[in-house]
Amino acid sequence: VYTSEAIGAVTGSGILRPIAANPTLTVGGGDVSGDFAGTWVRSGSNYLNITKTGTGTQTFSGTIDGAPGVLTVNGGAVDFTGTAVFGRRTSPNTGNIVTRAIQGSGTVGTSGSGSLLLRRSGDGFTGTLAVAGGTLTVAHPDAAGSGGLALSGGTLAFSNAGSYFTVLGGTTLSGGTLTTDVTTDDYGTMHNTSGDVVPGSTTHAYHGRI
Numbered sequence: 001v002y003t004s005e006a007i008g009a010v011t012g013s014g015i016l017r018p019i020a021a022n023p024t025l026t027v028g029g030g031d032v033s034g035d036f037a038g039t040w041v042r043s044g045s046n047y048l049n050i051t052k053t054g055t056g057t058q059t060f061s062g063t064i065d066g067a068p069g070v071l072t073v074n075g076g077a078v079d080f081t082g083t084a085v086f087g088r089r090t091s092p093n094t095g096n097i098v099t100r101a102i103q104g105s106g107t108v109g110t111s112g113s114g115s116l117l118l119r120r121s122g123d124g125f126t127g128t129l130a131v132a133g134g135t136l137t138v139a140h141p142d143a144a145g146s147g148g149l150a151l152s153g154g155t156l157a158f159s160n161a162g163s164y165f166t167v168l169g170g171t172t173l174s175g176g177t178l179t180t181d182v183t184t185d186d187y188g189t190m191h192n193t194s195g196d197v198v199p200g201s202t203t204h205a206y207h208g209r210i
Contacts, residue, residue, distance in 0.1 A: 001025050001048055009034025009058055010050075016040040018048040022069070028054030028076055035059040037082070042068045052078050052106060060084060067119075073106030073127055080114040081134070087120025087143060101125070101143065110134035110154060118143035131156045131176060151176045 002019040006026040010016065011034040016025070025048060027034070033056035040048065040060070047069040052058050057077045064084035071078065071086060087101040101120045102108055109130030110116050117137045125145025129136060133154040138144050149156060150172045157179040 006053075008032035009056065010036040012036065013038040013062065016048060016050075017043045017068075018046040019043070020046065022047045022049060024049040024051055026051045026053060027058050028052050028056055031055045031076070033057045033059070033076075035061055037061045040064045040068045042066060052076060052104070061114075067101075071102050071104075071108070073102065073104035073108055073125075075106050077107035077109065077130070080108075080110045080116045081112040083115045085117045085119065087118055087140065102145070105147070109150075110136045114154075129156075148172065150174075151178065155179060 001016065001023050004024040004026075006029050008029050009027050009032040010025075013036070015038055016036070017040070027050060031054040036059070039062050040050070041064075042048065049069040049072070051072040051074060053075045055076045057079055059079045059081055061081040063082055064080075064086075067086055101118060101124075103124040105125075105127045107128045107130050108116075108125075109128075109132060111133040114134035115137075116135070117139060119139045120143060123142050123145060125147060127145070127147045128150055129138075129144055129147070130150045130152075131154045132152050135155040135157060137157040137159055139159050152174045153176045155177045156173075159179075
């Protein structure tokens with residue numbers, strides 16, 4: 001991608017990468033849905049940001065690693081059935097902490113055998129993280145943003161020793177598995193305002209102390 005542009009959907013396979021600077025590819029025009037089975041990568045110090053609009057669903061069934069850019073979901077949904085990592089800890093060129101995480105107010109989720117790892121703060125995300133299959137791992141206290149979490153299948157995992165995860169307050173659990181790997185004395189972080197958020201239809205496996 002050489003310059004910022006808007007299209008209906010990303011489909012097929014191949015490589016999504018920036019040619020110059022940090023362009024934004026906007027997908028979802030005309031409420032189109034699509035499945036991209038290729039890879040989305042950065043190019044040196046340049047990053048490709050993707051913004052999702054419209055009511056359709058953009059599926060990523062390939063491999064996305066190295067936090068290639070910011071994913072902003074302003075409409076519809078983005079579903080990961082492949083493997084993806086967002087929120088790199090440090091810049092490979094400068095060593096500075098950078099945030100390339102999820103943003104927006106739409107729905108981001110996993111299904112099938114998808115795997116999504118969120119490693120940095122997504123404090124600009126007010127949408128819903130929806131886990132219908134696969135595994136979604138929250139590895140930063142603010143990675144899930146301020147929206148809700150919906151677990152109906154697969155695994156929702158919290159993994160960051162010593163951190164307090166308060167996002168469970170907006171969680172709807174109706175199935176699947178909740179796993180927690182935290183070191184905290186704050187039992188309230190694993191509950192919402194009405195008490196235990198883990199119903200009988202959801203399995204809860206935890207490590208460490210709560």
